Amino acid sequence: MSVKSYQRKLDLENGRVDLSHGSGGRAMAQLISGLFHQAFGNEWLARCNDQSAFDVAAGRMVMTTDGYVVSPLFFPGGNIGSLAVHGTINDVAMSGARPLYLSASFIIEEGLPFSDLKAIADSMGAAARSAGVYIIAGDTKVVERGKADGLFISTTGIGIVADGLDLSADKAMVGDRVLVSGSLGDHGVAVMSKRQNVAFQTEVVSDSAALHKLVAVMVAAGGSGIRVMRDPTRGGLAATLNEIAHQSELGFRLQEASIPVKPAVAATCELLGLDPIHVANEGKLVAIVAPDFADAVLAAMKAHPLGSDAADIGEAVADNRKFVQMATSFGGRRIVDWLWGEQLPRIC
């Protein structure tokens, strides 16, 4: 087939998406071939089928999906597109799986500049290529002005799990160590700073990153000694540990002084009335690791560029109330609650 035969000139500099680009007609074909295929270009999309095929070996696969509604669409350290690719890769990787393929569904508000859409699609393509995964399926819908907010992206990822791994949030055990791969709160603070025009001398940049290569070195070091991995996105470390506590029916005790938080993030959180442990991360992970393996896994994390600030921040304890508690830097102890509602809307 010839993609070229669909192409008319898209005005990528000054044009905007209109309803015709979601119609199933020529305008949509033009947008797909002229913008998305350019950005993601691979053999699967070039076949222009409604589905893409790939060969798999026998084994265990994982599937995950996430919607992205971050506002604003562009923020320090990334945009909704790179975030969607990284976030979905990370959800695949948290099972110990190697991510293989992604799909992306775009819901676009009429009026979105092509230049924004192109920048976002280009950064998705770059993020995918850099991670060694392929965006093999996509869909585009356009809704009327005022019926969406620029752009929403839903991505789905699939990957293949190494033999013998079976990580799950219900597998933490009393005595396990709690490891984090680096400083907390960077993503949420970067987005909030941009949204609220809070400017500091040190700009906070989102930590948005694909973690599957970090996971691979952790699995190599810790194997089945790694019980649970999670990326602490919405709700931050607090929500993640409360979820694991509920699912594994135990508690956690953390040392506040051990939890890495960048000074600029801490300062912004103080200004905005936030607690970094409730703030979303997009390039960090939490691992619950059997005590005998924790040092080896931590050493492997520290040796990787995305884990250089990794830390052991506490342990799993017997607690039928399933509380996450924290020994504060001032010598006290407090319960790290799981918030009921919304602290930071539309952070991812």
Add this chain to the structure above:
Amino acid sequence: MSVKSYQRKLDLENGRVDLSHGSGGRAMAQLISGLFHQAFGNEWLARCNDQSAFDVAAGRMVMTTDGYVVSPLFFPGGNIGSLAVHGTINDVAMSGARPLYLSASFIIEEGLPFSDLKAIADSMGAAARSAGVYIIAGDTKVVERGKADGLFISTTGIGIVADGLDLSADKAMVGDRVLVSGSLGDHGVAVMSKRQNVAFQTEVVSDSAALHKLVAVMVAAGGSGIRVMRDPTRGGLAATLNEIAHQSELGFRLQEASIPVKPAVAATCELLGLDPIHVANEGKLVAIVAPDFADAVLAAMKAHPLGSDAADIGEAVADNRKFVQMATSFGGRRIVDWLWGEQLPRIC
């Protein structure tokens, strides 16, 4: 783990979604366990991980994704939820694959009644169970009032292709027959009638349905004699055949008199100024079949409840202009154009 421990009482009758339900906090957990898990309930979701795992045999898989923005959310014959499940199953099935697993990403506008969301989720669960597929991964985001339009759903499907099948839109050959599985335009007309409050004596009902079982009997009858299958959704039969014509570099000649259209659909189309061959279907397929296999495939279709009105409507012809032409019922001939823009916005 205990899903119950998350549950507070959701007011499913009178309550509404608010921003807290997309926060990653307790309110979101409550919505997920109290509404989505109830509707989709299966062993994967019960584990509450950010991804779900399943075993696969070695083979060829397919992946597809679609966003659903249909307005209104409820229409005669279905709603956005059943439509999303059927549509994604169908995109998987059009490769000849057996659908296995789905994911669903929900982007919800603040204020959506829980009762609507529950009805939609329940019909997704019912559609999936009836089709023998599982919704194993999901995500929920909530955006502020006025930043979306009730509910958008993006679904992704994966399936496994039978050995030896390799359907693709670039495989049509001159002389192939064009088969459709039944009457055209039902879905689009049902949605438009509801939207515009057009009422006839005979209500037009969406044809939304999962076609994978119909596909299975077609593959059993026609095997690799089936070159291409497509479900003619947005843009209808006209867009589908124009796409295949471009990708296979040939033309089509159709017989208008052979194309099944229900009288009520034809009447509504005339009233609204639409042509049924441009109108979306959600439970129909087009198959391009080698001439020696066409009769057997058509017979298999007619013997299936979802193909009882199947018809042979024309053939693939050599045409370097890649035109889709139609011999009209009045003895003339016209070119079936591929529309540039939007005839029926937000029909799926």
